[in-house]
Amino acid sequence: MSDRISNNVNYQPSSELRDLVDKMIDDRLLADERDSLEALLESNSEALNYCAERVHFHAELEESMAPVRVELTQKRHVVFEKKRGFASVSRAMSNVVKIENSKHGKAVELPPKPTTQANFLSYSLVALGLMAVAALIFQLTRSPEPELAPRLAPKLAFNNASFEDLDINEKSPPYIFTILEWQDYFQTSKVKVCDVERATDGKRSAKEGRYAVIIEEGGFLTQRLTYDDGTSLKARKGLKFRISGWAMLESTGKPCSLSIATRVVASAYPSMRQVQPSVEKITVESTEWQKFSVDLSLPKDSLVMRPNVTGAGLENDLMDITGLNLAISIDNKSSVKFFLDAMSVEEIK
Amino acid sequence: MGQELKGTGISQLTNSELNKVDAAALDPQVRKFVDFYLQTRVPLRAYIYGFLKNSEAIEDCIQETCMLVWNKQQEGWTLDEYQKFSYTTARFKALSWLKKHQPKKHVQLSPAMMEKLADRTLQVEPDHRISILNDCLDRLSPEQRNILDARYEAADSQALQLLANSLSRKVDSLYKQLERLRTILRDCVRKELPYQ
CATH class of the missing domain: 1.10.10.10 (Winged helix-like DNA-binding domain superfamily/Winged helix DNA-binding domain)
Incomplete structure (x- = not known):
């Protein structure tokens, strides 16, 4: 705005002007007074400035004395659906803003704008299979790209690293089988999120938060690796990263062997085609939380590999995994159940 | 903290205190909108006062303006752009209220003077007082x-x-x-x- 009205302390309004302006503010002007005020404002720019300044001050006074209420509510939506035997979970976050009218107290709610469409996880093998096939076709038909440069930032990070993203109803059993972010490509009923204290009658607790997962024989978790900006980690020569976490046996007795592997799922449906470039084993021996850490790496020389799983109807041909999405898989290869919590991943040089 | 809301024990947040609210908990677009809204309330109220004198009508006008601005806002708006759109919207809302309710004509300034006064209130130097x-x-x-x-x-x-x-x-x-x-x-x- 040009020609701002500053506080002109030298201007002294007449008592008539002061009286009329305040009557206008308080909605008490009579017809002849309205005419007088209008004539004053019309003939004198300083009078109009005074009136505008007085109205502005009145607005400040009103604003200062009447409460202003803006209510911000963050809503998280988790929707579970099941169709043709395949479960899906979708999540979204929205912010709702309510602006209250200080005069009569009624609030208007501004329509929510979805802000985070966080990971629509479809476990439908059909959909994922089609996506994987499309990705494979894209990779096979595109021109070769120069090797990706190492990334310093953003950082690699697990989603739902401590399995706290979904709440377990206090009145329900202390388990749920939906494990957000950890059932990429496949799901199994042999892993569940567990409210550790409730499940163990208070004898044990989670390493972080309230929940941990419990993995039975043959159970597994898989997660596509992503950076904290949401971009996927792509396979490249010489890539190294470290997986850490905490594990604990469910009961005393035999130790448990778990394997942690890198995976590239080239297709999931109709036929499975999967490459496993690296794998490490860990032994869990204690019924107390035990920290583990493994380093996984991809070969420095070539990423042309033979799939370790090839479905019916597919040739077990060598394939180049360069630039394909990399996932991590944690498998229980023993007959002993164990808890897992507080997972982390970091890229190493 | 800001001024306590009478008898509630709740402090009213000032704009600067709003900035201290956990940034991660708010969507940046929502945060920006609320920040602009709070910064605009006083000049917007003064502007509407050029047209309307009824306090409830003014509050309704502010609410409706806010609603429309929320729906029409463009990503990347500056405060100036937000305010210009708010004033234009508020002017139409206020004129529409006058047309609908037709308050006692003798207490109102002429339409031309209303416009002049409303525009002049926008030139009052804001001094964050x-x-x-x-x-x-x-x-x-x-x-x-x-x-x-x-x-x-x-x-x-x-x-x-x-x-x-x-x-x-x-x-x-x-x-x-x-x-x-x-x-x-x-x-x-x-x-x-x-x-x-």
């Missing part, structure tokens, strides 16, 4: 404060008349005192402003 104003309000006597409360805080539009009745005074004399109180407060704020 709400906190100083709160200090000045605290210096008033309980009797003075009661008059201001009746005019600005009470939900009942007849509150000043009721106060006059309870004090056995004429309401015109309370309005006269109200005019003086506004001048006292305005002078107090001017004295306290650091650059005066």
